[in-house]
Amino acid sequence: MQVTKEGIERIKSASDLAAVVAERGIRLEKKGRQLVAPCPFHKEKTASFNVSSSKGLYHCFGCGASGDVIGFVAKHDKVSFGGALEALARRAGLDLGKLMEERPRIQQKTPLAALTPPPEIRHATTPPKAPAEGALLHGAPHQPSAVALLPRVIDHYHRTFCERE
Structure with a gap:
């Protein structure tokens, strides 16, 4: 079983990146249209970690870490992609089982x-x-x-x- 593309999009749309970042103890400050903070992925004192809630993306100009809400949870919590999906679905009150589809069986490959x-x-x-x-x-x-x-x-x-x- 695997989560459908629509299921992934539903989890992402139900998970505000800024709120997820703040729940992990990272204090974001507004700077223009962006939210900034010191990067949680490397040690620094300057605010090079940028969060764009409208785009649902983050980027650190110090270490280059970037991605969406699923990637952030996976990297910050040190879990797999599936673990991040599960955590975000649980946080949003979504039933992960309803967002999954049957995976087709992989055919046995013929030797070259x-x-x-x-x-x-x-x-x-x-x-x-x-x-x-x-x-x-x-x-x-x-x-x-x-x-x-x-x-x-x-x-x-x-x-x-x-x-x-």
Whole structure:
């Protein structure tokens, strides 16, 4: 089970970031349209931690910490994303169970070797004297900056083209 995107948005809209920050003992002061305080994530005396209630975002210009109300609770309370959702849903009086949906089962992945055709089939479909051979030996005529490869290099890395015998 996982919380739906709509459920996450509902929890975020029911949780005022400034109120959540204040509940954790951080005293915010109004400065213009922003609320500021010393950052709770690193030691400092200046107010570099900014909260925008209208946007629902926080940012610290000292340490670079930023995010939304869920990210703040997760970082401040040292819990996972799910733990932060649970705490905020409980705070807002929302039933987290009603905001969840059934997670589809993950399909078993097919090994890559089973998807790759064997070499005899791969090489059988390559035309004789592939056009790339001439470009490798002499450089591409329409690209003057192209570098031609020596035949011994081509023989060594014979993965570029295939000749039929």
